[in-house]
Amino acid sequence: MRAALLVLTLALIWAAITGSFNPLNLLLGAGLGLVVALLLRQSLQGRINLRRLRAALSLLGLFLWELMVSAVRVSIIVLSPNLKAALNPAIIAFPLTVKSDAEITLLANLITLTPGTLSIDVSEDRSTLYVHVLALTTREDAIADIANGFEAKVRELYA
């Protein structure tokens, strides 16, 4: 089921990139998609999960919104005449509640593109994420911000 969706999507993307939607070209795209689906058949087990799809879409929406907010906020800091007052850089240890490698990777990348935070490193036992904060108010605020925003959504996606 997921493989069929993958083949269809890849065929449409192929047609769009090559710039012609005639049936023969679509068929070629579907053929190439089939090869890809065959190569990936191990990880395509299971059915399309509507709940996960919705979680992914909601995560994407939140991410795009936060990305714009973060760019605007960094710009405001850059343009402030007194840089020293606007900045309060710190490295804080964020306790991870998500455990798998995939979740940590996704969360770390999301954190980097969100307001005022940049992930630096993960501790060896995968329990702590070290995050650089551009303008720290309090440590608890920064941690609660990530935990209630992205971490909750990521956990929902992989639940």
Add this chain to the structure above:
Amino acid sequence: MIVDLAIYAGCFLMLVGAAFCLLASVGVLRLPDLLTRMHAASKAGAVGGGLILLAVAVLSFDPAVAVRAIIGVVFILITTPLSAHLLARASYGADYAAKNNIAADEMKSKSGPN
């Protein structure tokens, strides 16, 4: 009429994107140390480049070009945090990151990246 509207929208996206690019480079010049500069380059830079590619997608009026431009946007959004993270991790271990003018550093107890 619709075409005009699309052109105006594309122009708007392009100007905003160029403004973010300019702000990113000003930030890289003005901010005091490496890790704060990294914020400007990775956030404002990615948004600026992405918005300009989005403007190309809107202004091209060609599905083939638009799809390629959007794939480019996705590519930038995936790779920018990756490279920023790797560079931050590497430079923290190499003592390039200024650690003296920082409010708190809870990573100090750990001896650099492993």
Add this chain to the structure above:
Amino acid sequence: MSAADVLDLTTMIALVMLGLSLLISIVRVVIGPTLADRVLALDLLTVLAMGFVGTVAIRTGLMLYLDIAIALALLGFLATIAFARYILAKNLGKAGKNDR
């Protein structure tokens, strides 16, 4: 003022802004106190150049330029990764054998 005029003016303004930002980040490449600062500025430079090429693509109407922009983004990413690996390796060599 027709839409084509607006487009012409906008791309000109965008090109000026992007050119200015290219110059500013080159300043950082030159003065950047450490290697990591220069790598960061070079990374930003490729993103800016990509935006520049995209704007030129719109201005000239030659959409082939877009492929150059995307290839440039790919190249910049790989270059940054390579530089970061280099910094990491240099650091590991300095720390001795007790690290990893």
